[in-house]
């Protein structure tokens with residue numbers, strides 16, 4: 054093989070400049086660490102008893118030849134199985150929607166569902182109103198279709214209303230896009246107020262429940278459960294990759310929207326269906342979300358999150374608008390947040406270091422995700438280390 058630097062294409066890419074270069078993180082032996090980095094909020098991959106129960110359920114299915122590892126094809130060809138159908142029925146029932154549809158990832162769900170919804174409409178009449186802090190996957194379709202979004206200030210529904218008043222016209226196709234719990238800010242959207250505003254414009258509301266699914270709302274079914282009864286122009290999206298501990302995405306919607314997507318959504322039509330064994334693992338967790346076992350897990354998660362948020366505020370850390378299990382520590386510039394990340398890691402605490410373009414410039418942060426299996430002792434340890442970081446920083450500042 055020729056020297057890489059002689060290669061035209063490699064040189065082209067080498068010459069690209071990245072303001073905040075990314076690299077894959079080192080794989081750290083998590084055994085001696087406290088993990089505030091994972092999105093496995095319910096501890097599906099770490100709570101031994103839960104893992105054991107899921108393994109038993111899956112082993113039984115495999116031994117009795119009731120489930121396959123691979124779907125073998127798209128749902129519209131060979132890949133439609135009872136595992137997929139029963140999970141979709143369960144999602145629809147618990148979300149209060151007429152039906153549901155599952156996809157291979159949350160990203161694929163957002164990007165391809167949105168594309169399918171928009172691609173057959175007159176572009177001149179489309180108006181997309183979206184929260185400034187929405188996840189990258191929620192922008193993908195608009196970028197691809199060259200459609201401008203009208204962004205409103207983060208979680209500011211008055212601003213949304215003002216923007217609607219200013220830009221929405223009677224013959225427009227109005228879309229409103231938001232997350233129910235924001236993945237980087239940790240705050241919740243007032244969904245009742247949102248649909249009330251939306252109803253004045255007959256808008257199609259698309260709500261991403263990636264970070265709420267499994268932990269928030271009635272029995273952990275998300276913050277949108279019951280919302281379909283109030284507002285039918287609704288598509289609710291979520292992932293299985295976070296609290297469900299697996300991977301994949303879903304939408305809950307009307308039968309008519311599902312049928313439209315079966316006919317237009319390339320991410321559904323032309324992709325091999327989610328692995329049936331994974332679908333069963335997701336089914337196991339989802340079908341148990343209402344049990345005492347899971348409600349205890351959610352209670353613990355919430356108790357630990359409340360303790361950490363309060364303690365950080367008492368120490369004067371900027372946690373922004375968080376009121377959930379996602380807690381940012383906003384340190385503004387990248388050097389500071391990198392130092393904090395390294396310092397925590399040195400003290401056996403694993404977190405996520407979040408920088409632009411994932412978040413706005415000058416809002417670099419440490420993102421803490423609280424999980425059901427965090428103990429109060431681990432939470433106190435985190436606070437103790439952060440308190441020490443404060444006094445260390447003060448000493449350094451004085452010396453300088």
Ligand SMILES: Cc1ncc(COP(=O)(O)O)c(C=O)c1O
Pocket residue numbers: 158159160161163188190232236261263264292293294300301302
């Ligand atoms: C709000 C939100 N939506 C969608 C996604 C994409 O989900 P997935 O990781 O399952 O592709 C994420 C993932 O980080 C997310 O945070």
